Amino acid sequence: MQNKWNLRFIILAAVCALIVYISVVIFNNFKKAETEFNKMKAIIVNENLYFKGGMNPLQEAINHKMQALESLQTENDKLAGDYAKELEFLKRKADTLKKRMLALERSPLTDRIKRIMKKEDNENVKKLLQNTIDEIELLKAGRSVELEPKVVTKIETAGPSSTRTTGAGIAVGARAVTEMEGSIVFVDRNARLIVINLGTRNDIRKDDRCVILKNSYEMASGSIVSVRNELSAAFIDDFKRKYTIDDVRESYRVVVKKE
Numbered sequence: 407m408q409n410k411w412n413l414r415f416i417i418l419a420a421v422c423a424l425i426v427y428i429s430v431v432i433f434n435n436f437k438k439a440e441t442e443f444n445k446m447k448a449i450i451v452n453e454n455l456y457f458k459g460g461m462n463p464l465q466e467a468i469n470h471k472m473q474a475l476e477s478l479q480t481e482n483d484k485l486a487g488d489y490a491k492e493l494e495f496l497k498r499k500a501d502t503l504k505k506r507m508l509a510l511e512r513s514p515l516t517d518r519i520k521r522i523m524k525k526e527d528n529e530n531v532k533k534l535l536q537n538t539i540d541e542i543e544l545l546k547a548g549r550s551v552e553l554e555p556k557v558v559t560k561i562e563t564a565g566p567s568s569t570r571t572t573g574a575g576i577a578v579g580a581r582a583v584t585e586m587e588g589s590i591v592f593v594d595r596n597a598r599l600i601v602i603n604l605g606t607r608n609d610i611r612k613d614d615r616c617v618i619l620k621n622s623y624e625m626a627s628g629s630i631v632s633v634r635n636e637l638s639a640a641f642i643d644d645f646k647r648k649y650t651i652d653d654v655r656e657s658y659r660v661v662v663k664k665e
Contacts, residue, residue, distance in 0.1 A: 476597040505596070536590075537636065586610065590618070591637070593652045598642045601629070602660045605636045608660055616640050619659040625649040628664070637660075 523535045588604035600618070604610045614630040626649055628642040639659075642651060 419510045422517075425445075439565050522657060573597050584609070586664070588660050588663045589663070590654070590656050590658045590660055593651075593654050593656055595654070598651050599631075600642060600654065600660070602638050602640060602662075603636065604660070605634050605638050609633055609664070610638050611664070614664055616660050618642070618654060619661060620649075620653070622659075624656075626651075626654065 517636055519535050519539050523532050586604055586608050588602045588608070590600050591603050592601040594600070602616070604646075610630060610633050612630055612633055616630060618626045618628075619622050624640050624646055626645045628640040628644070630638050631641050632639040642654065
């Protein structure tokens with residue numbers, strides 16, 4: 407009986423020792439696995455930090471490109487807006503020029519002359535008025551007459567010591583100036599054009615300069631742009647002091663200076 411209890415005790419002790427051994431082995435394996443896991447975790451964390459550090463410059467480059475793209479888009483929108491405004495301005499300017507041309511074509515001057523002709527009994531006056539209408543129509547059509555230079559009718563000298571006389575009686579070194587005086591018969595304020603009662607018969611030529619007088623004072627000046635027999639058209643390009651095209655009136659005196 408005693409032997410049975412001894413055998414049982416030995417078996418029980420062997421089982422306990424085996425359990426302890428197995429527990430130690432399992433514990434050691436678990437610690438080893440934990441160590442390997444921590445090593446792999448550290449490697450993964452290091453790799454993540456490495457890739458994250460490499461992504462920052464790339465992200466900055468992408469942000470810079472996006473900002474440049476947005477700037478180009480803004481500039482493109484601005485240019486498109488400026489182009490649209492410029493196009494609209496040119497369209498309005500073209501419409502204004504078209505209206506001015508239509509206003510010039512529909513000028514009431516010829517109608518007024520025709521009404522005067524109906525009331526006039528003198529045939530010579532009627533003929534003169536009809537010639538005036540024809541001249542205005544030719545001017546409105548843009549036709550002009552180019553004249554050859556003629557003999558100067560007036561001589562201005564700088565002083566007796568600066569000139570000498572030739573055999574023909576013309577002072578050498580003198581400045582020849584001719585002034586022809588007329589009046590305005592029509593004003594187109596939109597086109598800044600005037601029609602004066604001087605023409606080829608008065609030796610008026612294209613590009614001659616003319617001066618508009620108000621009470622003997624110069625108020626504006628311009629250049630002859632078209633010439634007919636008894637009429638000329640001038641474009642007003644210079645105004646004195648506070649005067650504008652609205653101050654120019656029919657019947658004002660005009661002096662054409664020829665040098």
